Amino acid sequence: MKNNKVLTMIIIVLVAIILIGGICFVLFNQFNKPAKSLEPTIDEIVEASVEIPEITTNLADNKVVRLSLKIQTTNKDAAAELTKRDFQVKNIVIQELSEMEQKDLEGKQGKQIFQKALKTRLNELMQEGEVQEIYLTSFITT
Structure with missing residues (x-):
């Protein structure tokens, strides 16, 4: 037992x-x-990005700036919304640049300040997702 x-x-x-x-x-x-990468692939980035064609405008000091942008959003829906808001994006870019002088845009830091201000203003508009990054694809001041 x-x-x-x-x-x-x-x-x-x-x-x-x-x-x-x-x-x-x-x-x-x-x-x-191994943790699955939280970073999107390049294909996902391209899919969620919007190309803003060349914009030419005056700066506050009567200098001229010519630039093109690529705006990365959180997803395809946000990119589609931003594409529809193309005219608003261009308006915001022109408004922001009209407050700046050529010296404000000089160097890496000047461009980063511009990009940050632009990102903040664009995110105020967005309803489907948000702007993650703004890339300057061309930039010329005269």
């Missing part, structure tokens, strides 16, 4: 150890999988 109880306890402990070991193995493998 006593042997049966001991044998039963040994079996229960072994089964528990095997189950715990199996669960630990599965969890370890699940958490150690």
Whole structure:
């Protein structure tokens, strides 16, 4: 009788150890999988981007700027919305540039300030997603 109880306890402990070991193995493998990249692929970026053709306008100091943009959004729907809002995008670009002088746009920092201001203004318009990045694809001041 006593042997049966001991044998039963040994079996229960072994089964528990095997189950715990199996669960630990599965969890370890699940958490150690390489994380799927959260960064979109280049195809996804292109799909969610909108090309703004060349805009030529005056700056506050009567200099002229000519630029083209590529605007990356969060998804295809946001890109479609931004395409429809093309006239509003151009208006915002012209408004922002009309407040700036050529010296404000010089160097990397000047362009980054312009891009940040543009991104903020465009995101105020967006209803389907948002603008993630603005790329200057051409930029000339005279």
